[in-house]
Amino acid sequence: MENLAYYDGKVGTVDEVTIPFNDRSHFFGDGVYEATMGANGVPYLVEDHLDRFYSSARALGIVIPSGKDELKQLLFDLLAKVDGDTHFVYWQVTRGVAMRDHVYGSDMEGKLWVLIRPQALGSIRTPxxxxxxxxxxxxxxxxxxxxxxxxxxxxxxxxxxxxxxxxxxxxxxxxxxxxxxxxxxxxxxxxxxxxxxxxxxxxxxxxxxxxxxxxxxxxxxxxxxxxxxxxxxxxxxxxxxxxxxxxxxxxxxxxxxxxxxxxxxxxxxxxxxxxxxxxxxxxx
Missing domain, CATH: 3.20.10.10 (D-amino Acid Aminotransferase, subunit A, domain 2)
Structure with a gap:
């Protein structure tokens, strides 16, 4: 694939995957994210990034709809679908989908998003x-x-x-x-x-x-x-x-x-x- 978008189990290109209107990210930015580089099919330092991802979600009371090992495997699987040698690998979780209201229900389950696109790694030597x-x-x-x-x-x-x-x-x-x-x-x-x-x-x-x-x-x-x-x-x-x-x-x-x-x-x-x-x- 030229690029990849994932939302709550749906996979396609960034032009194909759609997001529900009432996802709380649209109104409140109600979510957390992580990003790393992928190379040779491997998301770099993915364990560290997953640890911080879950810590950020806990700080805001957001429920991630999968465990660390499951999410790690999903990132590897999705990365393998995208063309290129090095990639930008991004994922986020929003609090979920509900009618717009500042107050949220205690039983909400988060919605997982992933974006992967080819991206070159530049030199770290250039000032x-x-x-x-x-x-x-x-x-x-x-x-x-x-x-x-x-x-x-x-x-x-x-x-x-x-x-x-x-x-x-x-x-x-x-x-x-x-x-x-x-x-x-x-x-x-x-x-x-x-x-x-x-x-x-x-x-x-x-x-x-x-x-x-x-x-x-x-x-x-x-x-x-x-x-x-x-x-x-x-x-x-x-x-x-x-x-x-x-x-x-x-x-x-x-x-x-x-x-x-x-x-x-x-x-x-x-x-x-x-x-x-x-x-x-x-x-x-």
């Missing part, structure tokens, strides 16, 4: 430009909710400023990006914002930290400021498709680029992990 703005989102940053309007606006801001990402801060304290985590290296130490209600617990960030431990790079999970960001030896943004992407300018101001040894070692280790997990050489 990027980012922009910075104030973080005005609500206090559910740790839940991968469907309410993505702030992420849309911040992503558009980056696009309009010819940047790859928008780094967010609260009163000068860096949190994360519009759809990525941000971490820094300073004096050989890896710093990243702790997992709290202000940031999403990034799977890619978690694996960067694990890679640091294997490499002997000290890790401190502590919030850092904008001043520390601009003074960092290296700045990295990480997501399910950008595992460790170096930042070389912020709003046109040159930054980082002063610890290539640790940066390259970290990137090499993440590429090795990806290849071991998927059996694919698509990432470089």
């Amino acid at each position: 990027v430009n980012v922009t910075v703005t104030e973080d005005k989102r609500f206090e559910y940053g740790h839940v991968k909710t469907l309410n993505l309007l702030p992420a849309v606006l911040y992503s558009q801001m980056a696009h309009d400023r010819d940047a790859c990402e928008t780094i967010l801060h609260r009163n000068g304290v860096v949190t994360e990006c519009s759809h990525s985590n941000v971490s820094i290296l300073k004096d050989g130490v890896f710093y990243s914002h702790p997992n709290d209600e202000h940031i999403l617990r990034g799977i890619a960030k978690t694996h960067m930290i694990q890679a640091c431990y294997r490499l002997g790079i000290p890790v401190i999970e502590r919030a850092f400021t904008l001043d520390q960001l601009f003074d960092a030896d290296e700045i990295m943004i990480s997501s399910s498709s950008k595992f460790c992407l170096p930042v070389r300018s912020i709003d046109g101001q040159a930054v980082a680029g002063r610890d290539p040894e640790n940066l390259n070692a970290l990137q090499d280790e993440l590429i090795r992990e990806f290849r071991d997990y998927t059996g694919s050489n698509a990432l470089d």
Whole structure:
């Protein structure tokens, strides 16, 4: 298939599968989601993503209509149906279908959606430009909710400023990006914002930290400021498709680029992990 859409047991292309009008996602964004890259028929780090998916659903009281093992097998089966070598693999669960009402019934069962489409994996070696703005989102940053309007606006801001990402801060304290985590290296130490209600617990960030431990790079999970960001030896943004992407300018101001040894070692280790997990050489 050229692409694949799945909704509550129905499978087709994105143009064929339809969604009930009263699915609560339409009115309230009432659901949670996950996404990863697929390579060689394998959804990357799928166990980690499923753990976070179920945690997000529990935080909002949403009932996922299948267990982890069943959903994992479904993702493998659906991925095998789509043409191409590397893919964007996305899934979400909404609270269910009911007449529009802010209050929902306690017996609702969620509706599962899946989207899979071919997508190339770019190089994680190519430095990027980012922009910075104030973080005005609500206090559910740790839940991968469907309410993505702030992420849309911040992503558009980056696009309009010819940047790859928008780094967010609260009163000068860096949190994360519009759809990525941000971490820094300073004096050989890896710093990243702790997992709290202000940031999403990034799977890619978690694996960067694990890679640091294997490499002997000290890790401190502590919030850092904008001043520390601009003074960092290296700045990295990480997501399910950008595992460790170096930042070389912020709003046109040159930054980082002063610890290539640790940066390259970290990137090499993440590429090795990806290849071991998927059996694919698509990432470089």
